[in-house]
Amino acid sequence: MKIGIFGTGIVGQTIAEKLIDLGHEVMIGTRNKENLLARKEPDSFGRPPFIEWHKSNSKVGLGTLSETAEFGELLINAMQGNGTISALKSIGDELLSGKILIDIANPLDFSQGFPPSLTICNTDSLAEHIQRTFPELKVVKSLNTMNANLMVNPRMIGEDQTVFLSGNDNRAKDTVKHLLQSFGWKESEMLDLGDITTARASEQLLPIWVRIYSGIGNPMFNFRIVFGKNPTA
Amino acid sequence: MKIGIFGTGIVGQTIAEKLIDLGHEVMIGTRNKENLLARKEPDSFGRPPFIEWHKSNSKVGLGTLSETAEFGELLINAMQGNGTISALKSIGDELLSGKILIDIANPLDFSQGFPPSLTICNTDSLAEHIQRTFPELKVVKSLNTMNANLMVNPRMIGEDQTVFLSGNDNRAKDTVKHLLQSFGWKESEMLDLGDITTARASEQLLPIWVRIYSGIGNPMFNFRIVFGKNPTA
Numbered sequence: 001m002k003i004g005i006f007g008t009g010i011v012g013q014t015i016a017e018k019l020i021d022l023g024h025e026v027m028i029g030t031r032n033k034e035n036l037l038a039r040k041e042p043d044s045f046g047r048p049p050f051i052e053w054h055k056s057n058s059k060v061g062l063g064t065l066s067e068t069a070e071f072g073e074l075l076i077n078a079m080q081g082n083g084t085i086s087a088l089k090s091i092g093d094e095l096l097s098g099k100i101l102i103d104i105a106n107p108l109d110f111s112q113g114f115p116p117s118l119t120i121c122n123t124d125s126l127a128e129h130i131q132r133t134f135p136e137l138k139v140v141k142s143l144n145t146m147n148a149n150l151m152v153n154p155r156m157i158g159e160d161q162t163v164f165l166s167g168n169d170n171r172a173k174d175t176v177k178h179l180l181q182s183f184g185w186k187e188s189e190m191l192d193l194g195d196i197t198t199a200r201a202s203e204q205l206l207p208i209w210v211r212i213y214s215g216i217g218n219p220m221f222n223f224r225i226v227f228g229k230n231p232t233a
Numbered sequence: 234m235k236i237g238i239f240g241t242g243i244v245g246q247t248i249a250e251k252l253i254d255l256g257h258e259v260m261i262g263t264r265n266k267e268n269l270l271a272r273k274e275p276d277s278f279g280r281p282p283f284i285e286w287h288k289s290n291s292k293v294g295l296g297t298l299s300e301t302a303e304f305g306e307l308l309i310n311a312m313q314g315n316g317t318i319s320a321l322k323s324i325g326d327e328l329l330s331g332k333i334l335i336d337i338a339n340p341l342d343f344s345q346g347f348p349p350s351l352t353i354c355n356t357d358s359l360a361e362h363i364q365r366t367f368p369e370l371k372v373v374k375s376l377n378t379m380n381a382n383l384m385v386n387p388r389m390i391g392e393d394q395t396v397f398l399s400g401n402d403n404r405a406k407d408t409v410k411h412l413l414q415s416f417g418w419k420e421s422e423m424l425d426l427g428d429i430t431t432a433r434a435s436e437q438l439l440p441i442w443v444r445i446y447s448g449i450g451n452p453m454f455n456f457r458i459v460f461g462k463n464p465t466a
């Protein structure tokens with residue numbers, strides 16, 4: 001499948017690598033190609049510049065956001081949460097209409113230091129904001145509650161975990177579930193929370209994710225919902 | 234130990250029964266004894282009136298909030314989140330000062346229907362509000378992320394789960410951990426998130442708890458944090 005990923009950071013890169021391994025055609029999209037390619041220094045986390053990563057992952061196409069939207073039959077939002085709406089607006093309705101967007105972003109605000117707060121929460125969510133802004137886009141919130149490596153390789157942890165899904169379009173959610181399965185997720189690990197308003201619930205897991213990460217100093221953990229017998233009884 | 238429980242609803246009742254079983258002396262406190270005892274009809278969830286429950290649990294003392302605060306060496310807040318501050322204010326500083334309060338309440342607001350929102354969240358929490366209002370009280374947030382039956386009998390689910398703790402006083406948290414152990418919690422299931430500001434994180438689990446409950450129609454589930462190898466590496 002042709003898959004377009006918005007966002008050239010660690011999440012976008014990790015997913016792009018996995019999708020190439022799985023035989024997909026992938027384009028990764030950035031707001032500013034020139035700036036991205038001009039950067040020669042490691043980022044603030046000490047990670048090599050994008051151009052270095054791209055040398056060893058040259059099968060991944062690099063495009064503008066609009067080129068990426070046009071390229072992808074399936075789209076993935078791996079940008080920072082707070083820049084998402086303006087970035088998608090710069091693409092415009094026409095190129096997005098009718099497509100599935102897996103929204104992995106979280107509206108984290110680090111401007112006041114640690115711990116981050118959420119710029120949207122409680123009675124709204126980033127995913128709902130995207131869905132409202134682009135009614136013809138099929139937004140599926142998923143994968144936003146874990147480290148990027150676990151997203152595409154959940155079996156790095158030897159125990160079952162839970163990946164949540166929220167979205168209004170059941171066929172779009174089925175497509176995303178199929179992709180998750182190819183990443184190594186078991187069907188029994190996928191928990192469909194309901195329509196896109198349930199993204200409030202999964203985005204509000206970030207505060208505890210951040211605290212646990214800060215406490216143990218390691219992102220290799222995940223949420224799991226454990227059920228008693230006959231959970232549907 | 235003498236334990237005082239604020240709140241005569243299902244959470245207060247369930248914990249009171251367990252504490253009596255464990256050999257503690259228990260008083261359960263209400264804002265209005267007369268109203269509570271006058272009620273003869275099942276509540277809106279179809280549960281029998283308090284007076285019926287009390288007949289079969291007569292070892293549990295019934296008091297006003299102040300009597301309960303005075304009685305308890307350890308206090309438990311099992312009231313509705315949004316009434317908590319005014320109820321505790323009616324008790325006053327003096328009776329609360331120096332005591333440990335396990336805060337199980339969540340600031341859920343059902344006034345706009347389903348799903349409930351949180352009246353405090355993101356950059357504040359109910360537990361922090363209590364701690365700010367009563368600086369001499371040792372507030373420990375815990376047990377607020379699950380059904381009442383699981384709080385006192387986690388082994389009803391055949392798998393490990395996670396119970397979170399937040400609080401500024403480490404000795405108070407140790408006392409609470411000891412009590413949790415007597416309820417059936419394993420030490421490996423207890424996750425200390427840090428100081429009382431981390432209660433924001435556990436209170437913000439409620440939105441997803443409510444959605445999962447609504448989806449499966451059964452409260453017999455819980456959160457578990459699963460870790461990769463060497464989580465502290």
